[in-house]
Amino acid sequence: MLEKILSQGLNFLFPSLCLECRSPLAPQESLFCESCLLRLPLAKSYCQRCGTLLSEELLNYYPKEKLNYCSKCLKNPPPYDNVYIAFLYQDPIKTLLHKAKFGENFVIAYQLGRLMQKIIDLPVKLYDFVLPVPLSFKRLQERGYNQSLLILWGYLGIKKPLNILQRIKHSRPQSDLSGKERIENVKGVFKAKEEFQNKRVLLLDDVMTTGATLREASKELKKAGAQKVDLLILARA
Ligand SMILES: [Zn+2]
Numbered sequence: 001m002l003e004k005i006l007s008q009g010l011n012f013l014f015p016s017l018c019l020e021c022r023s024p025l026a027p028q029e030s031l032f033c034e035s036c037l038l039r040l041p042l043a044k045s046y047c048q049r050c051g052t053l054l055s056e057e058l059l060n061y062y063p064k065e066k067l068n069y070c071s072k073c074l075k076n077p078p079p080y081d082n083v084y085i086a087f088l089y090q091d092p093i094k095t096l097l098h099k100a101k102f103g104e105n106f107v108i109a110y111q112l113g114r115l116m117q118k119i120i121d122l123p124v125k126l127y128d129f130v131l132p133v134p135l136s137f138k139r140l141q142e143r144g145y146n147q148s149l150l151i152l153w154g155y156l157g158i159k160k161p162l163n164i165l166q167r168i169k170h171s172r173p174q175s176d177l178s179g180k181e182r183i184e185n186v187k188g189v190f191k192a193k194e195e196f197q198n199k200r201v202l203l204l205d206d207v208m209t210t211g212a213t214l215r216e217a218s219k220e221l222k223k224a225g226a227q228k229v230d231l232l233i234l235a236r237a
């Protein structure tokens with residue numbers, strides 16, 4: 001409550017401005033005003049089962065905005081069940097996320113989570129666990145925080161620290177590697193505790209590129225007995 005009063009008070013004295021049009025933001029807005037938000041690179045057409053981006057042309061053939069299955073995941077279904085993607089990994093989201101991750105500007109990560117909530121409003125109560133993809137201890141020490149956890153806090157509007165999915169091995173950054181190397185690089189890096197038996201899990205990650213990390217984490221969760229694993233992605237590369 002106090003936190004809310006303080007932030008509203010601060011917002012009144014120093015209103016944040018929309019990064020695009022510089023108009024003052026309303027308390028429920030984050031980073032961008034509502035009209036600029038609609039001009040951001042939103043992820044409009046993707047396979048909701050595996051997260052593959054689809055050409056906008058496909059939308060002419062499929063009346064629905066999102067496909068339930070694409071040809072790729074019909075052949076080789078992913079270990080997760082549904083994917084929800086807010087943005088394409090393009091500017092200005094790309095630059096903001098870069099600042100959040102490498103510029104120690106962790107407030108931006110929280111604000112991106114709030115912004116994401118405006119695009120995808122999932123019924124989070126339907127999940128037993130809502131978790132960020134964990135970082136290794138070494139990476140956490142280097143960066144000082146897990147950006148995906150801060151995005152999640154912004155998204156949920158509350159802090160819920162949970163340590164039931166862990167990253168037990170340190171691996172090289174996926175961005176340095178090719179597709180095949182990425183799969184090898186994250187093999188066995190996650191460890192899920194026993195609490196996942198028959199549970200529904202929502203897993204949040206900042207960027208999905210090949211999806212290798214998210215596949216590995218989902219596999220581990222299913223192995224631990226999770227009934228359902230859905231992914232919530234800030235940006236799709
Ligand atoms: Zn604006």
Ligand SMILES: [Zn+2]
Nearest residue numbers: 047050070073
């Ligand atoms: Zn698919």
